[in-house]
Amino acid sequence: xxxxxxxxxxxxxxxxxxxxxxxEVPLGYTPEQAMEEARRCIQCKNPLCVKGCPVEVKIPEFIxxxxxxxxxxxxxxxxxxxxxxxxxxxxxxQEEQCELKCVLGVKGEPVAIGTLERFVADWERENVKIRxxxxxxxxxITGKAKVxxxxxxxxxxxxxxxxxxxxxxxxxxxxxxxxxxxxxxxxPEFRLPKAIVNLEVEYVKTLGVEITTDMLIGNVYTxxxxxxxxxxxxxxxxxxxxxxxxxxxxxxxGVYSANEYLxxxxxxxxxxxxxxxxxxxxxxKVxxxxGGNVAMDSARVSLRLGAEEVYILYRRTKEExxxxxxxxxxxxxxxxxxxxxxxxxxxxxxxxxxVNEAECLQMELGEPDTSGRRRPVxxxxxxxxxxxxxxxxxxxxxxxxLIPTRTPELKTEKWGGxxxxxxGMTSLPKVYAGGDIVRGAATVISAMGxxxxxxxxxxxxxxxx
Amino acid sequence: MNKILKKEKLNESxxxxxxxxxxxxxxxxxxxxxxxxxxxxxxxxxxTIADFDRTKGTITIIFQIVGATTAVLNSLKEGDEIAHLLGxxxxxxxxxxxxxxxxxxxxxxxxxxxxxxxxxxxxxxxxITIIGARSEDLLIYREELERQSNLFKITTDDGxxxxxxxxxxxLKDLIAAGEKIDLVIxxxxxPMMKVCCDVTRINNIKTLVSLNPLMLDATGMCGICRVTxxxxxxxGCVDGPEFDGHQVDFAELTxxxxxxxxxxxxxxxxxxxxxxxxxx
Numbered sequence: 001x002x003x004x005x006x007x008x009x010x011x012x013x014x015x016x017x018x019x020x021x022x023x024e025v026p027l028g029y030t031p032e033q034a035m036e037e038a039r040r041c042i043q044c045k046n047p048l049c050v051k052g053c054p055v056e057v058k059i060p061e062f063i064x065x066x067x068x069x070x071x072x073x074x075x076x077x078x079x080x081x082x083x084x085x086x087x088x089x090x091x092x093x094q095e096e097q098c099e100l101k102c103v104l105g106v107k108g109e110p111v112a113i114g115t116l117e118r119f120v121a122d123w124e125r126e127n128v129k130i131r132x133x134x135x136x137x138x139x140x141i142t143g144k145a146k147v148x149x150x151x152x153x154x155x156x157x158x159x160x161x162x163x164x165x166x167x168x169x170x171x172x173x174x175x176x177x178x179x180x181x182x183x184x185x186x187x188p189e190f191r192l193p194k195a196i197v198n199l200e201v202e203y204v205k206t207l208g209v210e211i212t213t214d215m216l217i218g219n220v221y222t223x224x225x226x227x228x229x230x231x232x233x234x235x236x237x238x239x240x241x242x243x244x245x246x247x248x249x250x251x252x253x254g255v256y257s258a259n260e261y262l263x264x265x266x267x268x269x270x271x272x273x274x275x276x277x278x279x280x281x282x283x284x285k286v287x288x289x290x291g292g293n294v295a296m297d298s299a300r301v302s303l304r305l306g307a308e309e310v311y312i313l314y315r316r317t318k319e320e321x322x323x324x325x326x327x328x329x330x331x332x333x334x335x336x337x338x339x340x341x342x343x344x345x346x347x348x349x350x351x352x353x354x355v356n357e358a359e360c361l362q363m364e365l366g367e368p369d370t371s372g373r374r375r376p377v378x379x380x381x382x383x384x385x386x387x388x389x390x391x392x393x394x395x396x397x398x399x400x401x402l403i404p405t406r407t408p409e410l411k412t413e414k415w416g417g418x419x420x421x422x423x424g425m426t427s428l429p430k431v432y433a434g435g436d437i438v439r440g441a442a443t444v445i446s447a448m449g450x451x452x453x454x455x456x457x458x459x460x461x462x463x464x465x
Numbered sequence: 466m467n468k469i470l471k472k473e474k475l476n477e478s479x480x481x482x483x484x485x486x487x488x489x490x491x492x493x494x495x496x497x498x499x500x501x502x503x504x505x506x507x508x509x510x511x512x513t514i515a516d517f518d519r520t521k522g523t524i525t526i527i528f529q530i531v532g533a534t535t536a537v538l539n540s541l542k543e544g545d546e547i548a549h550l551l552g553x554x555x556x557x558x559x560x561x562x563x564x565x566x567x568x569x570x571x572x573x574x575x576x577x578x579x580x581x582x583x584x585x586x587x588x589x590x591x592x593i594t595i596i597g598a599r600s601e602d603l604l605i606y607r608e609e610l611e612r613q614s615n616l617f618k619i620t621t622d623d624g625x626x627x628x629x630x631x632x633x634x635x636l637k638d639l640i641a642a643g644e645k646i647d648l649v650i651x652x653x654x655x656p657m658m659k660v661c662c663d664v665t666r667i668n669n670i671k672t673l674v675s676l677n678p679l680m681l682d683a684t685g686m687c688g689i690c691r692v693t694x695x696x697x698x699x700x701g702c703v704d705g706p707e708f709d710g711h712q713v714d715f716a717e718l719t720x721x722x723x724x725x726x727x728x729x730x731x732x733x734x735x736x737x738x739x740x741x742x743x744x745x
Contacts, residue, residue: 175551175684176551176682176684177502177548177549177551185682185686214549214550214551215488215551216551216552216684219492219552219553219554220488220489220552221492240684240685240686241685241686242686242687242688244688244698246698250698251691251693251698251717251721252720253720253721253723253724256689257687257688257689259687259688260681260687260688260689263682263687264681268509269506273728273731273732274533274731274736275506275735276506277506277507277508277533277534277537277732277735277736278681279725279728279731279732281724281725281728353720353723400684400685400686401685401703402684402703
């Protein structure tokens, strides 16, 4: 057995170096580092890490291949169950999933599974040309069953990839002009480079998946119309609807939803304005409302666009923030100011109708609520004003209502989520759904897990008939 | 895909293009719009579907050169392809048989009322159309609209064509003359729509306006198009573009439309340099 070694952490770019550009922050492993870290894995007979992975990546097997230096075999092993490893290696919350279950974590630090996944995916990108794929059971099914997938985000790409590997003819319909969904419009370049997203999408295309962009299902073709052409439909249309607080002044100039702000920057490349024609206006003092990953992303984007002071306004404390610990850590390092226990209640404007102050209440933590987190309670008469010129509201998104509105037979929860069985089946026969359209705003990997589950169910249904 | 089949200049700053778009033509209805991305680096801009032909698989859009992306769109020629075209978007107009419908268009809004004029006429309504612009050379779609209307009125600010004055003056006169109006639809610049609503509010005539807030994805994701209607926040792209004009907060809309005015100039200048000013 290998002697007990400490977990190897990736090196990162220095704060001064990184906060003025959109390049990635962590630098990844060298092959030597990857092999060294991989050797820490004790190859459990009953690996708990795999149980923590929504897409059941064969973790000990791929890590053993890394330890042996066979990176090509390692990436193939991952891709048996996960078509998007370069993405998962970067944005999965491994600390809550595979790495949380790793037995090394009981006494020390778990194996850096996510970093290893990232390493092999990056190694492949740099060393292997995309290879044409062969299907597993192609012979039986090819040319017969057709499945439509709505949305090219993580749920749709995974469902499409899995079904294509089984030999189905898949068409993905994407409403935007760029593929990838939230991977493209939501997560910033410095956390998930768009070149990587595009390559992973290209990989899914090599499996035989066709992607049609600029096609809004619901408006152009209804789900019912798709079913005349396709034997099954998977809806992965995401959590598109931004939430607002409904407080006075939220419609003033300078108040963005995080969706709008990130869409301008990530998808429309407003950071390259005017080479790209979509503008974004960023002031000197920016307040981001919320404590999730999207809030951290919005704050760190603001800094990179030249804001002088960036605040996070959050009504609880850092401990209750839903953002990943490493994202909070990087935001703090970069100089984002955390104003915790702070709740905006109104925005005030200058004479031009542009926001110039946030009126906030000071909060304190009370008893735990149903989510298990301590409930924030207002301190009476604690109002104070924060001077600023940009507000980004990052308090979450609801499921995109477009398809449910146009498909009245599709049953939804009161809060908008499409209701599905554990297999991903909706109330409509032959129609499946997964990802944020079902869960509300969740994670990339849970969406991928849903895509996988639905692909399995669709295969079961279609191979029976 | 998205090939420009025909392009015409309607006046100094307004062009009409016929685009091959069978999917959109198939599903389009009066009152809806498309998002146009003329080239890969362009903005996503919303433009009203001014006409569609399901059998030929074409749509018509009319646009005014007001900024960088419309300038790029205008630089495309017949035979060129538009990089991205998404639609139909928005809630279609609710077209029904009501009796007398007054449809008002101002500026480039004149072209945008054409599908509504056609649709309300087909439902057997008496359609009175009023169009207005600063001067005669800016009037578009005159013959098409006149042909479809029971009664057709023109106003110009300078009196170079039709009545000297505003569309709202013509509307006031219709009401004063005892015309029983069941619905007014107003499409055009925000001040024009607001004034029309002021006139109809005191006369208790239901009025629909087609709003033109800034948009980005135009599928309900970003919220930049939010407008306050009857005290509630609505998204112009998915809840609109048509709203009850008497409920719209026009002052807020005016403010939100100004958000990028200063930076837009920079993009426009950038595009003009690239295009060499040849098409403007």
